[in-house]
Amino acid sequence: xxxxxxxxxxxxxxxxxxxxxxxxxxxxxxxxxxxxxxxxxxxxxxxxxxxxxxxxxxxxxxxxxxxxxxxxxxxxxxxxxxxxxxxxxxxxxxxxxxxxxxxxxxxxxxxxxxxxxxxxxxxxxxxxxxxxxxxxxxxxxxxxxxxxxxxxxxxxxxxxxxxxxxxxxxxxxxxxxxxxxxxxxxxxxxxxxxxxxxxxxxxxxxxxxxxxxxxxxxxxxxxxxxxxxxxxxxxxxxxxxxxxxxxxxxxxxxxxxxxxxxxxxxxxxxxxxxxxxxxxxxxxxxxxxxxxxxxxxxxxxxxxxxxxxxxxxxxxxxxxxxxxxxxxxxxxxxxxxxx
Amino acid sequence: xxxxxxxxxxxxxxxxxxxxxxxxxxxxxxxxxxxxxxxxxxxxxxxxxxxxxxxxxxxxxxxxxxxxxxxxxxxxxxxxxxxxxxxxxxxxxxxxxxxxxxxxxxxxxxxxxxxxxxxxxxxxxxxxxxxxxxxxxxxxxxxxxxxxxxxxxxxxxxxxxxxxxxxxxxxxxxxxxxxxxxxxxxxxxxxxxxxxxxxxxxxxxxxxxxxxxxxxxxxxxxxxxxxxxxxxxxxxxxxxxxxxxxxxxxxxxxxxxxxxxxxxxxxxxxxxxxxxxxxxxxxxxxxxxxxxxxxxxxxxxxxxxxxxxxxxxxxxxxxxxxxxxxxxxxxxxxxxxxxxxxxxxxxxxxxxxxxxxxxxxxxxxxxxxxxxxxxxxxxxxxxxxxxxxxxxxxxxxxxxxxxxxxxxxxxxxxxxxxxxxxxxxxxxxxxxxxxxxxxxxxxxxxxxxxxxxx
Numbered sequence: 001x002x003x004x005x006x007x008x009x010x011x012x013x014x015x016x017x018x019x020x021x022x023x024x025x026x027x028x029x030x031x032x033x034x035x036x037x038x039x040x041x042x043x044x045x046x047x048x049x050x051x052x053x054x055x056x057x058x059x060x061x062x063x064x065x066x067x068x069x070x071x072x073x074x075x076x077x078x079x080x081x082x083x084x085x086x087x088x089x090x091x092x093x094x095x096x097x098x099x100x101x102x103x104x105x106x107x108x109x110x111x112x113x114x115x116x117x118x119x120x121x122x123x124x125x126x127x128x129x130x131x132x133x134x135x136x137x138x139x140x141x142x143x144x145x146x147x148x149x150x151x152x153x154x155x156x157x158x159x160x161x162x163x164x165x166x167x168x169x170x171x172x173x174x175x176x177x178x179x180x181x182x183x184x185x186x187x188x189x190x191x192x193x194x195x196x197x198x199x200x201x202x203x204x205x206x207x208x209x210x211x212x213x214x215x216x217x218x219x220x221x222x223x224x225x226x227x228x229x230x231x232x233x234x235x236x237x238x239x240x241x242x243x244x245x246x247x248x249x250x251x252x253x254x255x256x257x258x259x260x261x262x263x264x265x266x267x268x269x270x271x272x273x274x275x276x277x278x279x280x281x282x283x284x285x286x287x288x289x290x291x292x293x294x295x296x297x298x299x300x301x302x303x304x305x306x307x308x309x310x311x312x313x314x315x316x317x318x319x320x321x322x323x324x325x326x327x328x329x330x331x332x333x334x335x336x337x338x339x
Numbered sequence: 340x341x342x343x344x345x346x347x348x349x350x351x352x353x354x355x356x357x358x359x360x361x362x363x364x365x366x367x368x369x370x371x372x373x374x375x376x377x378x379x380x381x382x383x384x385x386x387x388x389x390x391x392x393x394x395x396x397x398x399x400x401x402x403x404x405x406x407x408x409x410x411x412x413x414x415x416x417x418x419x420x421x422x423x424x425x426x427x428x429x430x431x432x433x434x435x436x437x438x439x440x441x442x443x444x445x446x447x448x449x450x451x452x453x454x455x456x457x458x459x460x461x462x463x464x465x466x467x468x469x470x471x472x473x474x475x476x477x478x479x480x481x482x483x484x485x486x487x488x489x490x491x492x493x494x495x496x497x498x499x500x501x502x503x504x505x506x507x508x509x510x511x512x513x514x515x516x517x518x519x520x521x522x523x524x525x526x527x528x529x530x531x532x533x534x535x536x537x538x539x540x541x542x543x544x545x546x547x548x549x550x551x552x553x554x555x556x557x558x559x560x561x562x563x564x565x566x567x568x569x570x571x572x573x574x575x576x577x578x579x580x581x582x583x584x585x586x587x588x589x590x591x592x593x594x595x596x597x598x599x600x601x602x603x604x605x606x607x608x609x610x611x612x613x614x615x616x617x618x619x620x621x622x623x624x625x626x627x628x629x630x631x632x633x634x635x636x637x638x639x640x641x642x643x644x645x646x647x648x649x650x651x652x653x654x655x656x657x658x659x660x661x662x663x664x665x666x667x668x669x670x671x672x673x674x675x676x677x678x679x680x681x682x683x684x685x686x687x688x689x690x691x692x693x694x695x696x697x698x699x700x701x702x703x704x705x706x707x708x709x710x711x712x713x714x715x716x717x718x719x720x721x722x723x724x725x726x727x728x729x730x731x732x733x734x735x736x737x738x739x740x741x742x743x744x745x746x747x748x749x750x751x752x753x754x755x756x757x758x759x760x761x762x763x764x765x766x767x768x769x770x771x772x773x774x775x776x777x778x779x780x781x782x783x784x785x786x787x788x789x790x791x792x793x
Contacts, residue, residue, distance in 0.1 A: 051451035054406050058447050062439030064413050069436040072428020072506075079417025079424075080737035086418055087748040091755055094407045098759060101403035105766050146503065149739050298429040299499070299508040306433055313440035317448075320471075324448050327459055335458065 004303040005293040008070040009277060011310055015066055017269040019059035021175075021262050026053040028176020030096055030123020031169060032195070033116060041188055042116060046100055046339045047332045048183035053100060055321065057093070069306050073147055073296035074280045081141065081149025082133055085156055089129040096122030104339040124169055131168025135161030138276065139218060140284025147283075147291055160213055167210045170203040171268075175261045178245065181254040185331045196249050196257075204242060214275075220282060221275035228274050238267035344733050346745040347419045350752065352718075354411050356711055357756050361405035363710055366480060366529065367536015368398045369473030372453075374563060376466045386555055391469075392457075393556070393775040394540070397767065399454050404763055406447070408756075419745070422503075423725050423735030429508045430496060430515055431486045438482035446475025477529065484525045485516050490726050491717070492589040494518035498729070507729065520585045524717075527578035530571050531713065534673065534706035537567035541680075542703035543771055545696040556775050558690070561699070565684065568702075569677035575670055580633065586720075587634040590727060591643040592652065593720035596659040598630050598642075599623075606630035606642035611664060614657040619646065621660070654722040663716040669709040676702055 002010075026049040036042050049056075068075040079086060095118045103115035139160045142150040177199045180192050215222055225231045241263035248257035276282070280296055283289040297303065372394055379387035413435065416424050424431075452460060452468035460468070495514030496507045509515055541564025547557035587594045599614040599621030600606045608630045612623015628638030635642075645653055676698060683689040690696075721727055725735040 051455040054403075055444065055447040055451065057406065057410070058439060058443040061410060061413055061443055062436065065432065065436035065439040067432075068413075068416065068424065068428055069432030072425050072432055075417045075428065075432070076421035076424040076737075079414060080419070080421035080739050083418050083737070083740050083744050084747065086414055087751060090411050090414055091751060093410060094755060094759070097407040098403060098762070101400065102762060102766065105769065298432065302429045302433055302509050305509065305512050306436060309433070309437050309440060313437075313444075317440060317444045320448055321444070324451050327452060327456060338455075 004300055004307065005297050006278075007307060008066075008297070008303055009273070009280070009293045011307075012063065012066050012070060013269060013273045015059060015063035017266060019056070019063055020265050020269060022056035022059055023053070024127075024172045024265065025049070025175045025179035025258075026056055027096075027123045027127045028172035028174065029180060030119050030176070031127065031173040032176055032180070033120040033123070035195070036188075039112060040334070042112075043104070043334055043339060044184060044188060044332050045180065046103065046119075047334060048180055050100070050339050051328045052325065054097070055324070057097070066306070066310075070298055070303060071280055071291070071293070071296040072298060074291050077143065077147055077149055077291060078133075078137070078281060081151065082136070082156065084153045085129055085133060089126060089133075092122040092125040092129065094122075095119075096126065100339065127169040127172045128165040131165035132156065132161045134168070134272070135164030137281055138164070138214075138221060138272065140220070140282040140287075140290075142285065143281065143283035143289040143291070145289060147289060147295070160217065163206070163210050163213060167203070167206040170199075170206050171265065174199040174203045174245075175258075175265065178249075178254070178258050178261045181249065182258055183332045193249060197246060200242065200245055220279075220287070224275050224277065225271070231271065231274055234267050234270050234274070238264055238271070241267060342742040343736055343740065343745065346742055346749060347736055347740075348732070350745055350749045351415060351419065352715075353749070353756075354408070354415060354752055356714075357760070358405070358408040358412055359710060359714060360707065361401045361408065362476070362479070363532035363535035363706070364401040364539065365398065365405050366473075366476045366532035367534065368394055368401065368539070369469075369476045369536070370533055371536050371540055371563065371567070372398060372469050373466075373473050374567075376469050380462060380466055386559060389775050389777075390556060390559060395453060397539075397770060399450075400763065400766060400770070402450060404759065407759070411752075419737055419740060420725070420735050421737035421739070423730065426506050426730055426735065427490075427726060429506065430489055433509070433512075434482050434486035434489070434516075438479055438486075442475050442479035442482060444475075446472055446479065449475065480529055480532065481525060484528055485518075485521055488521040488524050489515060489518050491524070491721055492518050492520040492585070493726055493729060507726070519589050520582070523578060523581040523585045527575065527582045527713075530575045530578050531706060531710045533571045534568060534575070535703075535710060537564045537571060538673075538699075538703045538706050540564035541568060542700050545699040546771065547774065548690055549693060549696050549700070553774050561680075561689070562684065565677055565680045565699075568673065569681050572670065572673040572677055576674070579667070579670065584634060587642065590721070592645065592648045593654060593659070593717075594634075595643060595645045595648075596654045596656045596720050597663045597716065599656055599660045600630065600642060601644045601646050603644040603647055604641050605639050606634075606644075608633065609660075609664065611668075612660070614660045616656050652723065654720050659716050659720045662712040662719070666709045666712040666716065669705050669712070673702070673705050673709075676705075 029045050029049050033042060033045055036045055064075070099115040099119035099122060103112055103119070106112070136156050136158075139158065141156070144150045174196075177192065177195050181189065181196070184192055241260045244260040245257050245264075248254070248260060278292045278294070279290045280293060281291040283291075298306075372391060375387050375391040375394065378384075379391060416431070416435075449468040449471035452465065453472050456465055456468060493507070495509060495511035495516075495518065497510050498505055499508050500506055540560050544557040544560025544564060547553045548561070583594065583597070586597070595601070598606060598609055599612060601619045601621070605628050607625035607627045609621065609623045609625045612621050612625065614621045631640045631642055632638040634640075645656065680689065680695065680699065683692055683695060723731050723733070725732040
């Protein structure tokens with residue numbers, strides 16, 4: 001039986017993975033939004049995510065809350081350390097959220113174009129910044145003896161973190177394209193099918209470069225992974241999942257393609273988790289100042305209470321979330337209440 | 340460091356005040372929607388269906404604004420108040436996480452059905468979804484008030500460690516949740532939110548009557564709004580009194596600041612006044628002994644005065660005094676207004692009193708202002724503490740955030756929020772001037788009237 005700290009490492013990971021799987025596709029739809037040329041196509045895109053996007057964003061809010069509760073030192077250090085990056089992320093998230101709601105409220109062309117740009121720009125910037133933040137956490141950030149961030153905003157824009165930012169944006173775009181396949185029909189669906197391969201290639205190329213960079217330049221992750229031989233099974237699973245996507249698309253099994261894309265993301269998050277464990281924020285250049293699941297955690301009592309809350313809450317959330325996705329299954333039909 | 344403190348407080352005050360325009364509307368309109376859809380299911384009158392559809396669209400707009408500005412709040416605890424976050428993570432963090440799991444998922448999940456499910460689910464399931472959205476909105480109030488009340492009246496914790504590594508840890512979860520001020524502050528906050536929804540509905544209804552449009556729609560809106568408004572504004576007398584008694588017991592410096600009360604002794608209740616903070620005096624119109632009577636049930640019993648506290652441990656007195664009294668004044672005005680409205684309604688002359696309908700149109704601002712003023716007096720009244728008696732606000736800051744960074748983000752938020760507010764008002768106004776959709780009344784409307792399951 002793993003200890004409470006390990007369980008919470010996994011649970012926080014699960015919440016952020018849920019966020020990546022769900023908000024990942026609606027951020028991806030945002031990234032592709034401007035490629036759709038006509039107002040009707042863009043409306044289809046928005047209505048494909050319309051009923052679910054803000055529920056998806058709740059995974060981020062809850063993940064953040066769980067991080068605050070279980071590992072307050074990480075929450076405090078990362079959020080104050082990444083101050084300007086997170087402020088930009090907030091502005092990006094605000095603009096894409098209100099763009100979805102505001103766009104349909106007026107028919108003027110300039111109005112709709114303005115919100116199209118806000119939605120696409122906000123989505124791309126959010127995906128990119130989330131990747132940059134994860135890249136910094138993996139690469140390591142300078143922490144002092146009190147575990148306070150000792151770096152700078154510009155220091156966060158190092159090549160490795162930027163690479164992870166681009167990779168994340170590419171991953172979400174691919175995921176979003178596959179989601180749109182499930183939600184569209186007819187001529188738009190045919191056009192979207194042609195976007196899938198470029199989206200996959202774009203992601204795979206970036207991901208291969210990113211993996212090489214990790215193996216060459218991030219020894220603490222490489223070491224951690226060497227200690228867990230089953231890790232190679234996850235790598236193989238990730239590769240198979242990616243390879244399965246074009247196969248499913250060719251066969252017209254859009255839902256299976258989406259599941260494969262989800263599987264890819266789960267594998268990648270698992271690798272990230274194995275690579276980091278037991279650290280939550282790696283300190284570079286002074287690894288002894290790293291925040292890990294013990295020196296960053298809340299009391300055992302709180303971790304226990306939180307586990308009870310999670311055990312009660314998460315199954316209920318999953319049950320009605322699945323029901324709601326079921327209610328809104330099938331292709332998008334534009335109607336009176338649509339965006 | 341002083342600049343960082345001032346700027347961080349300014350940014351938090353600005354972003355939370357702006358955010359708090361929307362959640363009360365979501366909570367209040369949530370109740371209104373449950374009432375309207377319930378009436379529709381019961382009576383099957385298409386008019387209620389039309390009302391529910393119209394207010395759902397307004398709800399969607401306020402909800403989107405609430406989500407967009409709410410995520411900022413969760414981030415800010417970490418970005419600007421990192422030391423505070425480390426200190427209270429064990430407690431405040433759990434409440435915030437519980438809010439995510441129990442409230443936000445429920446609210447946003449079922450919102451999908453409320454907004455987009457009209458033609459996908461039956462009327463009963465749709466009504467259930469509406470109830471869940473309203474319930475989720477109320478749950479979110481519960482957990483955030485738990486967290487905030489713990490800051491006001493900490494309970495169920497002990498302090499571990501010393502100096503910079505000191506932190507509060509939970510010893511008794513339920514004592515933390517039901518800390519001494521949770522229940523009173525929750526009921527008072529929810530009341531304020533219901534009033535925000537009720538007055539919005541009455542205000543729009545009055546506007547339509549004055550413009551001679553949508554008569555049936557407007558009449559129902561005014562009546563539902565007025566009835567809720569009267570009931571809740573009276574309810575607020577009790578919850579407000581309850582809150583003040585808890586403040587008197589647990590945060591005596593705050594109560595003394597509410598009333599500008601300096602010398603411990605029998606205390607008057609001011610109707611209006613001005614506090615001279617330098618000389619420690621308060622002038623104004625007051626009822627002698629009334630505060631003592633309200634707190635202790637005896638007008639001769641002493642109430643602790645501000646002179647018992649070192650100047651460094653006192654909140655800014657006049658600000659707290661003025662905001663608190665303005666909130667109360669608005670509360671009484673709302674009672675008077677809604678009582679008069681119900682009287683006119685009973686006499687059957689409500690729709691002819693144009694001057695009164697104009698008052699109702701502007702009544703929507705009352706609860707919004709009172710909600711803001713009430714929170715300002717509650718939060719500024721807690722100063723100089725971020726956790727009452729345990730941690731000073733000046734000790735809760737992020738150590739690595741410099742003032743120029745906060746200036747940057749503050750300018751950014753000011754620009755973005757000004758734009759958002761202008762757009763929100765523009766779209767709300769547009770929605771109201773378009774009015775309810777007449778096709779919602781017809782079986783053969785654009786989407787058709789959802790059929791009842793028999």
